[in-house]
Amino acid sequence: xxxxxxxxxxxxxxxxxxxxxxxxxxxxxxxxxxxxxxxxxxxxxxxxxxxxxxxxxxxxxxxxxxxxxxxxxxxxxxxxxxxxxxxxxxxxxxxxxxxxxxxxxxxxxxxxxxxxxxxxxxxxxxxxxxxxxxxxxxxxxxxxxxxxxxxxxxxxxxxxxxxxxxxxxxxxxxxxxxxxxxxxxxxxxxxxxxxxxxxxxxxxxxxxxxxxxx
Amino acid sequence: xxxxxxxxxxxxxxxxxxxxxxxxxxxxxxxxxxxxxxxxxxxxxxxxxxxxxxxxxxxxxxxxxxxxxxxxxxxxxxxxxxxxxxxxxxxxxxxxxxxxxxxxxxxxxxxxxxxxxxxxxxxxxxxxxxxxxxxxxxxxxxxxxxxxxxxxxxxxxxxxxxxxxxxxxxxxxxxxxxxxxxxxxxxxxxxxxxxxxxxxxxxxxxxxxxxxxxxxxxxxxxxxxxxxxxxxxxxxxxxxxxxxxxxxxxxxxxxxxxxxxxxxxxxxxxxxxxxxxxxxxxxxxxxxxxxxxxxxxxxxxxxxxxxxxxxxxxxxxxxxxxxxxxxxxxxxxxxxxxxxxxxxxxxxxxxxxxxxxxxxxxxxxxxxxxxxxxxxxxxxxxxxxxxxxxxxxxxxxxxxxxxxxxxxxxxxxxxxxxxxxxxxxxxxxxxxxxxxxxxxxxxxxxxxxxxxxxxxxxxxxxxxxxxxxxxxxxxxxxxxxxxxxxxxxxxxxxxxxxxxxxxxxxxxxxxxxxxxxxxxxxxxxxxxxxxxxxxxxxxxxxxxxxxxxxxxxxxxxxxxxxxxxxxxxxxxxxxxxxxxxxxxxxxxxxxxxxxxxxxxxxxxxxxxxxxxxxxxxxxxxxxxxx
Numbered sequence: 001x002x003x004x005x006x007x008x009x010x011x012x013x014x015x016x017x018x019x020x021x022x023x024x025x026x027x028x029x030x031x032x033x034x035x036x037x038x039x040x041x042x043x044x045x046x047x048x049x050x051x052x053x054x055x056x057x058x059x060x061x062x063x064x065x066x067x068x069x070x071x072x073x074x075x076x077x078x079x080x081x082x083x084x085x086x087x088x089x090x091x092x093x094x095x096x097x098x099x100x101x102x103x104x105x106x107x108x109x110x111x112x113x114x115x116x117x118x119x120x121x122x123x124x125x126x127x128x129x130x131x132x133x134x135x136x137x138x139x140x141x142x143x144x145x146x147x148x149x150x151x152x153x154x155x156x157x158x159x160x161x162x163x164x165x166x167x168x169x170x171x172x173x174x175x176x177x178x179x180x181x182x183x184x185x186x187x188x189x190x191x192x193x194x195x196x197x198x199x200x201x202x203x204x205x206x207x208x209x210x211x212x213x214x
Numbered sequence: 215x216x217x218x219x220x221x222x223x224x225x226x227x228x229x230x231x232x233x234x235x236x237x238x239x240x241x242x243x244x245x246x247x248x249x250x251x252x253x254x255x256x257x258x259x260x261x262x263x264x265x266x267x268x269x270x271x272x273x274x275x276x277x278x279x280x281x282x283x284x285x286x287x288x289x290x291x292x293x294x295x296x297x298x299x300x301x302x303x304x305x306x307x308x309x310x311x312x313x314x315x316x317x318x319x320x321x322x323x324x325x326x327x328x329x330x331x332x333x334x335x336x337x338x339x340x341x342x343x344x345x346x347x348x349x350x351x352x353x354x355x356x357x358x359x360x361x362x363x364x365x366x367x368x369x370x371x372x373x374x375x376x377x378x379x380x381x382x383x384x385x386x387x388x389x390x391x392x393x394x395x396x397x398x399x400x401x402x403x404x405x406x407x408x409x410x411x412x413x414x415x416x417x418x419x420x421x422x423x424x425x426x427x428x429x430x431x432x433x434x435x436x437x438x439x440x441x442x443x444x445x446x447x448x449x450x451x452x453x454x455x456x457x458x459x460x461x462x463x464x465x466x467x468x469x470x471x472x473x474x475x476x477x478x479x480x481x482x483x484x485x486x487x488x489x490x491x492x493x494x495x496x497x498x499x500x501x502x503x504x505x506x507x508x509x510x511x512x513x514x515x516x517x518x519x520x521x522x523x524x525x526x527x528x529x530x531x532x533x534x535x536x537x538x539x540x541x542x543x544x545x546x547x548x549x550x551x552x553x554x555x556x557x558x559x560x561x562x563x564x565x566x567x568x569x570x571x572x573x574x575x576x577x578x579x580x581x582x583x584x585x586x587x588x589x590x591x592x593x594x595x596x597x598x599x600x601x602x603x604x605x606x607x608x609x610x611x612x613x614x615x616x617x618x619x620x621x622x623x624x625x626x627x628x629x630x631x632x633x634x635x636x637x638x639x640x641x642x643x644x645x646x647x648x649x650x651x652x653x654x655x656x657x658x659x660x661x662x663x664x665x666x667x668x669x670x671x672x673x674x675x676x677x678x679x680x681x682x683x684x685x686x687x688x689x690x691x692x693x694x695x696x697x698x699x700x701x702x703x704x705x706x707x708x709x710x711x712x713x714x715x716x717x718x719x720x721x722x723x724x725x726x727x728x729x730x731x732x733x734x735x736x737x738x739x740x741x742x743x744x745x746x747x748x749x750x751x752x753x754x755x756x757x758x759x760x761x762x763x764x765x766x767x768x769x770x771x772x773x774x775x776x777x778x779x780x781x782x783x784x785x786x787x788x789x790x791x792x793x794x795x796x797x798x799x800x801x802x803x804x805x806x807x808x809x810x811x812x813x814x815x816x817x818x819x820x821x822x823x824x825x826x827x828x829x830x831x832x833x834x835x836x837x838x839x840x
Contacts, residue, residue, distance in 0.1 A: 076368035079307045086302070086408030091481035108745045108814040111823035120747030120824040 284449050289403065290440030293468030295417055295430060297477040298510075298696060302408060304417050304431070304522075309404035310371040312341060312362040318396030320355040329393040336394065337362065340373050352396075362397070364422070365404040374399075405431075411519040413480050415535035416473070416694065418642075419522040428533055430471070430694070432642050437698060440468035469698040472705075474510035479503055482815035483515035486808045487789065491517040494772075494794030494804055500537035501808065502677035502788040503816055506777055509681065509690030509711045511639075511674070512785070512816065514538075538637070538644040541670035542792065545757020546601045546801070547775045548628075548666035550679060550725060552610050553598055555627040557724055558717045561612035564724050566594045567836050574604040577657035581607060584756065584800075595728045596834030599738040601754060603665040610664035618652070621660050625652035628663075630716045631679045631689065633671050638691035638711070647671040666757055677788035680775045683729070684751075684783030687722035689714050726751050730780040731831040738831070742806025743776055745814050747824045751783070752776025752809065754801035759793055769793040774805035778813055780829065784822045787813045 087093060110120035266274060295304040319329040326332065330352035338345040341363040351360045363370075374397060384390030405420045418429020426435035443465035448458030483501040491499040503513035516536050520528035556562045570590040573580040583602050590600065597605030614620035628634065634649025648670040655663065662668040674692055682689040691711040699705050717725070729751035733740040743752040755773035760766070773790040777783045789805040789812070798804055816822075 072368075076308060076372075080367065080369060083307070083406065083408065090409045091412065091478055092410065092485070095481070095485070105811075105815070106818060108747055109818035109821070109823075110747060111821075113823070113826060117826070119826050123746070 282448050282450075283446055285444050285446045288443040288445055288463075288465045289424075290442050290465035291467040292403065292405065292420075292424065293438040293440065293698070294470045295434075295438070296470060296472050297413075297475045297480070298473065298512075299477070300472065301477050303413055303473070303475070303477070304405060304407050306403050307406050308368055309365040309402050310368060310399040311364050311402050312337075312366055312371065312374065313398045313400060314352060314360050314362055315396045315398070316352050316354045316357045316360055319352045319393070324391070324393060324395070326391045326393055329391070332391070332393045333397070336377060337374070337397070340370060340377075341366065365402060366399075371399045405522075407522045409477065409481075410523060411521045412477065412484060413475055413514070414519050414522045415516040415537065416475065416514050417522060418535075419525045419533070429535060429642070430473070433640060434471050434695070438468040438471060440701070441466040467701050469700045471698045472696045474505075474512065474694055474696050475514065476503075476512045476819060478819050479812070479816050480513040480515060482819075483513040483787075483812045484517070484519065486811045487515050487791075488517040488519070490789075490791060490804060490808050493796065494791055494799075495796035496791045496804075497793040498536055498540075499789070499791040499808075500540075500673040501812055502537060502673050502786075503812060504677050504681045504692060504786045504788075506681045506684035506783045506786050509678075509685075509692050510696070511692050511694050512820075513812075514674070514694070534643060535641065537673040538639065538641045539672070540792070541645040541647050541672055542771050542790070543667050543669065543757045543760060544671050544676050545666040545755035545771060545773060546603075547676055547753050547755035547773050547788075548633075548669075548671070548679070549598060549601065549606050549664070550683065550729070550753055550775075551627050551631050551633075552606050552624065552664040553594065553728060554631075554683070554717050554721060554725055555613055555624055556594070556609045557721045558627070559613055559623060562594050562609055564593065564595045564728055564832055565836075566609075568592050568594060568597050568602075568605045568608055569838070570597070570600075570602050570605045570608070574607060576607060576661045579658060581661060591836050591838045593833055593836060595731045595832035596737070598728050598753070599732045599735050599740075599831075599834045601732075601739050606665045607661050610661075617660060621652040621655055621663075624664060625649075625655075627716070628669070630714070631682060632675050633669065637672070637674045637678065639674065639694050641694070645670075645672050647675055666755065670760075673788055673790055676773070676775060676790070677786050680729075680753075680777055680788065681786040682716050683722050683725045684777040684786055685722075686719045687715060687717040689716045726780055726783070727829070727832055729753055729776065730829055731834060733776065734829060735831040735834050737834050739800075739802050740774070740776070740806065742802045743774060743809050743813070745778065745810060745817070748778050748817065749780035749825065749827065749829055750776055750778045750813065751780040754806065755790075756799065756801045769795070770799045772799055772801045772804035774801050774809040776809060776813070778817060779822065779825045781827055782825050784820060785813065785816045787816065 104125050107125040108121060110118060110122035113119045292306045294302045294306070296302050314333075316330070317323060319333060321327050321329070330349050333352055334345045334349035337343075337348055341348070343363060348362060351362065354360070374394070378392075378394040378397065381390055381392045381394055385392040403424055405424070407414065407417065414429075416429055418431035418433075419427055420431050421427040424439075426432040426438065431438065443463040445460065445462045447460035448455040480503075483503055487499045487501045490496075499517045501513060501515040502511065504511050514535070514537050518529075518532055520532050522528075525533065557564070562568075570583070570587075570592055572587060572589065573582055575581075581604055583600070583604055590596075590602065590605075592600060592602065592605055594605075594609060596602075597609060610624055611617070611620055613623040628649055634647055636644055636646045650659070650669070655668075659668040678689065678692055681692075690713050693708060693711045695708050697705055697707040730749060732738040732754070733743050733750045733752045739754045740750075740752045743750050753775055755771070755775070757771045757773070758767040759769045759771040761768040769792075771790055771792055772794055773788070775786070775788040777786040787809050789808045791804045791808075794804050
């Protein structure tokens with residue numbers, strides 16, 4: 001109760017004086033402008049930042065949907081092209097195309113043995129009786145004019161070249177870079193010409209190269 | 215309101231004091247009333263506030279979210295099925311179902327009297343459908359949804375969209391009418407089989423829901439289909455709100471299954487059997503190609519086949535996999551099992567002399583061979599080479615002291631070679647064949663079963679017998695799936711197939727020589743299977759065929775089974791043609807060439823060189839006077 005007693009004893013004048021002490025002595029107008037400016041600037045930058053943020057967000061959203069659309073289109077395109085490739089590489093389509101070019105099924109394969117001996121029967125598959133007389137450029141696609149021309153002019157020749165090719169590779173062959181396992185007598189002739197290579201090396205040739213050998 | 219209640223008498227006194235003046239009702243009761251009313255209202259608000267904000271908050275949030283948040287399922291991509299080298303045999307691509315709202319084609323909505331007809335004329339060439347059909351679909355304003363075409367390529371949908379855009383432009387300029395505003399598209403996935411009918415019977419197909427409905431697509435559906443996911447995002451006016459939080463449960467794509475099939479060998483097998491079935495005007499045919507050293511099935515071809523890209527127009531009867539689902543009597547190709555039993559039980563040797571009369575009276579009938587002959591003097595190898603039924607019956611009788619014992623011994627070998635049980639592939643609809651227990655064999659069955667009649671098997675079981683002999687007498691369960699590649703890209707190999715020894719290696723080698731004699735000998739029935747440069751072992755089969763409709767014997771099943779190279783086997787090929795009606799019907803004439811073609815191709819594709827050895831065949835006959 002002592003506080004209350006003290007306040008109640010204050011006279012009106014002393015109370016005014018005390019209140020007057022709380023009021024700043026000097027005028028406040030000088031300090032107000034920078035403060036207002038500061039607030040305005042703060043508010044302004046905040047709003048502008050927000051605006052920019054929103055704008056960039058929207059921009060990003062547009063870009064995103066654009067890129068999504070592009071991805072979708074490219075996926076569609078990729079799938080279309082893949083389907084096209086698949087259609088061309090399907091074995092049935094390949095066989096048909098090969099037949100158009102005058103090729104025949106290779107028949108039983110033949111291989112070159114480790115000692116260079118021929119394994120299997122390498123006699124060429126007989127050419128099938130020629131189909132309807134081939135008219136150059138008859139119903140061939142425009143793109144295969146050159147191929148079709150040579151293929152059709154001598155359809156019987158192609159198979160004889162093709163058959164041995166397919167059959168030279170040895171399944172157990174290792175890549176040709178691999179040095180041959182100790183070949184005994186053949187080891188001393190590293191300079192052996194391509195035509196008469198070390199018998200051990202022969203079967204390791206990849207099919208394409210092997211086709212050059214007799 | 216919190217002021218202490220004034221004593222009642224005061225009020226009374228006041229009224230009395232002002233009697234005569236304007237008498238106003240006391241304000242206190244009214245204030246009190248208003249106070250109470252306000253309190254009640256405040257109470258109601260508070261209660262409601264608590265109810266909304268605390269008690270029912272979750273349910274209200276949920277109700278609000280229903281419209282704000284949408285959950286969209288994310289379909290898991292179905293795994294591919296590839297052959298052993300990774301070439302896709304079945305894959306999935308994006309597609310669109312083209313739909314329409316016919317109401318939007320009515321005259322009131324479109325402003326054009328013949329909008330359905332105009333739209334149909336525009337869409338028909340793009341969708342490849344009849345114009346009249348489309349017009350009929352669109353000219354039905356009662357209906358709000360029609361499907362114009364299913365599973366169209368994204369390019370087709372783009373074409374329609376572009377066309378719609380052009381029309382809209384023209385409509386705004388007043389030079390044309392917008393008649394396509396009611397066309398929509400729904401994104402779906404489409405299962406594609408790039409090689410068309412290649413291995414269709416094995417792969418099967420998917421239904422319109424995208425679930426496997428046949429073949430491996432059905433068997434491996436769980437692995438292939440993966441797990442669907444969902445995405446939940448905030449939306450406003452149909453647009454996604456980019457800043458609002460979204461939850462995504464990504465879908466787990468299905469695994470890619472790698473089969474044991476070799477695409478090229480499969481094609482060669484399918485090509486050869488289709489051609490032969492057509493040539494023989496047969497009901498059907500199958501070719502099984504199996505790797506003898508691993509049990510892997512390299513090709514499983516059926517004829518006639520179908521294109522799984524267009525199941526709707528395929529013959530429903532041809533949608534199965536007859537090579538596993540048809541049970542048929544194998545005929546002479548199963549004489550090999552009788553020979554295996556006889557050799558393994560040491561009841562006879564390859565050069566044991568067998569005197570084969572023209573007729574053999576057993577049970578209630580006289581058994582004959584496929585052709586009339588004088589009494590033949592054959593070795594056991596000769597019996598197989600000539601494919602003599604009588605000789606086989608005589609050999610089988612040596613398996614036991616009594617007929618029931620012999621039956622039981624033979625049954626145990628038939629069982630060990632895999633007859634009468636599922637192949638282990640687990641293929642949907644696969645038949646186990648029919649092999650009665652030896653005690654149930656009737657009088658004639660005990661003499662027909664040794665030469666392959668009176669029991670039924672499927673084509674893979676038949677091929678497996680020859681692979682077992684080729685693999686030195688050890689049977690390997692056939693397999694179709696090599697493994698799978700999960701979403702993490704790791705390849706996981708399938709479990710190793712079971713291996714069981716059926717006959718000893720010596721017996722297997724002898725059987726191999728006997729089979730080689732069938733092909734190599736001048737007297738053998740298998741000359742058609744000879745492949746220049748290779749040693750081929752094989753056996754023909756021409757069996758009476760049970761007509762599935764009547765249940766009686768009618769027509770033939772022609773077959774050929776064998777492996778090569780005979781002294782170092784790598785590949786087994788089994789061919790069977792059901793009911794050849796045109797031209798020859800014997801196994802060697804119908805299936806011999808197919809075997810030959812497929813075997814030559816498979817040896818080339820697998821790069822199996824000839825072994826370079828020669829074998830003239832075992833002696834097939836003996837001189838009775840010696």
